[in-house]
Amino acid sequence: MKIVINVTVNQKNYELAVEPNMTLVDMLREELRLTGTKKGCGLGECGACTILLDGQPVSSCVMLAVEAHNRKIVTIEGLETEKGLHPIQQAFVEKGAIQCGFCTSGMVLSAKALLDDHPHPDEQDIRKAISGNLCRCTGYQKIVEAVQSVSEGEQTS
Amino acid sequence: MLIPRFEYHKPSTLKEACEIKGKFKGKAQLLAGGTDIIPNMKKRIILPDSLISLNGISELKSNSVSGKNRCARIGACATVSSLIRGKFLLPYSALLTGLESLGSPLIRNMATIGGNLATARPAADLSPSLIAYKGKAILCSVAGKREVSLDDFFLGPGKTILNDDEILAEIILDELPACTGSGYIKLGTRKALEISLVNVAAVIALEKPDGVIAGARIVMGAVGPIPLRATTAENLLMGEKPSDGLFAEAGKAAAEDSRPIDDFRGSAEYRRDMVRVITVRALQKALHDIR
Numbered sequence: 001m002k003i004v005i006n007v008t009v010n011q012k013n014y015e016l017a018v019e020p021n022m023t024l025v026d027m028l029r030e031e032l033r034l035t036g037t038k039k040g041c042g043l044g045e046c047g048a049c050t051i052l053l054d055g056q057p058v059s060s061c062v063m064l065a066v067e068a069h070n071r072k073i074v075t076i077e078g079l080e081t082e083k084g085l086h087p088i089q090q091a092f093v094e095k096g097a098i099q100c101g102f103c104t105s106g107m108v109l110s111a112k113a114l115l116d117d118h119p120h121p122d123e124q125d126i127r128k129a130i131s132g133n134l135c136r137c138t139g140y141q142k143i144v145e146a147v148q149s150v151s152e153g154e155q156t157s
Numbered sequence: 158m159l160i161p162r163f164e165y166h167k168p169s170t171l172k173e174a175c176e177i178k179g180k181f182k183g184k185a186q187l188l189a190g191g192t193d194i195i196p197n198m199k200k201r202i203i204l205p206d207s208l209i210s211l212n213g214i215s216e217l218k219s220n221s222v223s224g225k226n227r228c229a230r231i232g233a234c235a236t237v238s239s240l241i242r243g244k245f246l247l248p249y250s251a252l253l254t255g256l257e258s259l260g261s262p263l264i265r266n267m268a269t270i271g272g273n274l275a276t277a278r279p280a281a282d283l284s285p286s287l288i289a290y291k292g293k294a295i296l297c298s299v300a301g302k303r304e305v306s307l308d309d310f311f312l313g314p315g316k317t318i319l320n321d322d323e324i325l326a327e328i329i330l331d332e333l334p335a336c337t338g339s340g341y342i343k344l345g346t347r348k349a350l351e352i353s354l355v356n357v358a359a360v361i362a363l364e365k366p367d368g369v370i371a372g373a374r375i376v377m378g379a380v381g382p383i384p385l386r387a388t389t390a391e392n393l394l395m396g397e398k399p400s401d402g403l404f405a406e407a408g409k410a411a412a413e414d415s416r417p418i419d420d421f422r423g424s425a426e427y428r429r430d431m432v433r434v435i436t437v438r439a440l441q442k443a444l445h446d447i448r
Contacts, residue, residue, distance in 0.1 A: 003165065020165035020208070023195070042158045043196040045350060047263055056238065056266040062195040063267065064188070066165055067212060110262065131349035132261025 005069040009034070010078030018065040025049040027065035028075060036076035036105050040134075047133035050106030051075050057106075057113045059132070076105035079112070087150050088112055095146035099137035106133045111147045120151050158199040167210040171217065171326060174209055175299045179322025181207050187324065188212070189234050190268040192260065193276045217271070217326060220245065227332040233271025233325045238262075240270060249330060250446050251286035251339035251358045251439075258282055258341075261349045271325045274310065277317050280379035284311070285358035286341050287328065288384055289374040295327040302326070311383035336363040337372070340442025342435040353379045354423045355431045357387075357411070359439035361394065363447060370394045375407070375436060380415035380428055387411035390436065404440045411436040 002017040009032060018027055023042075028034045028051070037060060040048030044062035051060045052074040079086035085093070088108050098104050107130055114121055114129035121129070126147045127140075135143065166185075168174040178185050186194060186205035189212070197203040211217055217234035222245050229245060237256050240246055246253055259265055259273070259282040273283045274294070284307070292307040299322055307328075310317055319325060333339075339360040345351035356379055362372035373394040375387040390410035397403050417428035 019162075021160040021162050023160065042199060044192050044260075044264060047261070050263060053266070057263055058266045059192075059263045062191050064160075064165075064191065064195070064210075066167075067188075067191070067210060113262075128349075129262060132263035 003066050005066055007068045007070070008072045010074060016065075020064065020066050022065045024051070024060040024063040024065050024068055024073075027068070028060065028073075034075050034077050038102050038105060040102065045134075046103075047106045047110070047130075048103055050109045050133060052109055052113060055113065055116065057110045057132075074109070076108060079108065086112070088115070088147070091146040091150045092143070095142050095149060097139065097142040097146040099135075099139045103133055103135045103137075107135070107143055111150070115147070115151060121147075123148065126151075160195065160198050161201065161204055163198075163205055164207040165210065166207060167213045169213045171214055171297050171324065172299065174211060174214060175297055175322050175324055177207070177209050178324060179299055182321045185209055187275070189272040190236065190264075192264050192268045193272060193278075211324070229330040229332075231270055231328045231330070233275075233327060234269045235271075237265040237268050237270065237273075241265070248333055249286070249290060249339065251289060251341035251360065251443070252283065252330075254341040255282040255286050255343070255356075255358070258343045258351075264350070270328060274307070274328070275317060275319065275325050277311050277313070277315050277383070279314050279382055279384070280353040280356070281384075282343060282353065282356065282378075284384045285356055285376040285378045286339065286360075287330070288386070289339065289358040289360040289376045290330050290333070291374070293329045294325055295329065296320075296323045297326040298323045304329075308386070313382045333360075334362055334372070336366060336368070336447055337361070338443040338446030340439045340446055342439045342442065344431050344435055352422070355379050355417070355428050355435060357432065357435045357439040359436065359443045361399070361440065361443045361447070363399075366447075369396050369398050371396075375411055375439070377411065377415050377432055377436070380417040380432055382416075385415060387414040387432075387436065389414050394440075399440075399444050404437045407440060408433040408437040 038048040040046035042061045044059040049061040185207040188210045217232045219232045288307045341358045343356045344354045360374045364371040373391045390407040412433040415432045417425040419425045
């Protein structure tokens, strides 16, 4: 039996009827067509499905959609504004931190949560913050540099 | 991977949750952080008829330091991240190290302390230190509450003393006596998203600054069906002055106390030898932690 939930996604309120066994990542991708959130391992191990839940990064593949009732969610689609890409996204583009792109949305959101709390993290803080996000292209160095460049104010957009 | 169908319940009180759990006997499972049960349901390892979400019960999320003996009371649904950020666990450095080494930031934002205990995985990161601190658990049922020592909480992999209608509600840590220090060492092959090959938590108390050891608790994880006390090693430390030689002897004794098995992550022989090594390091960390 479907359950009705109220959820805020990228500052927009939704009332949705979801099956209890639907995961949050499937709700975002299938019901709201927000396919920027990727589905990798499905077991909470790879971080491709990272979203921000009340500002904290979590794996949306191990969370039930019904559990998102009355919560605030930000997905990668919520970062871009009319002015263009979010500074973190811009930094990823400029630093060559995107290879196949599958981990990117999760990496960017983990980085955003870090920078929101600590605007000037050191390299170890950055590596720790993205330690739940796996990049199988193994392009970690450029990802770390991209996040560093945002914290150092290189990005102005 | 799809999650098999189940009936979803979201009670708003602990009493209501106990009633539902009791009604479904063993066929209902609790949902807290979900980081263990959701993957297990996807893999068809756990197939509950009903899932009872504890996330609507505010009393399970509260944390405080209270009472005349200033004990720490931790709500079972407190997330790992909230406990790291909370600062009130700062004196319990072995537990803090365990909290910080659990899963990844993404997992720590979801996983709960109660879930880490109640799932009773032999390699869990929080149980060794909680046992070493003589932690207690408050178990709630329809009939009322009971307090149990975490020493007696685990029965085997995935098995605890929780009855069908019982829910782990709270974990209590007494204030640490003066001249007490603790340390936790997790051995794995990577820094994040790792399941311990071996882990050891040690708590030692000195009689007075630079005095002899008046209390010692060593708990080893991933080397037995449940977290194991290294009692021979503990007894060997009592009444002695801390020294490298003494800790080396304790490490050897702890290795003998462990009961590791061979599996794909490591051989029993390797694990036993690592118990010896990391027990020494955990003891050194505990001694260093005494301020």
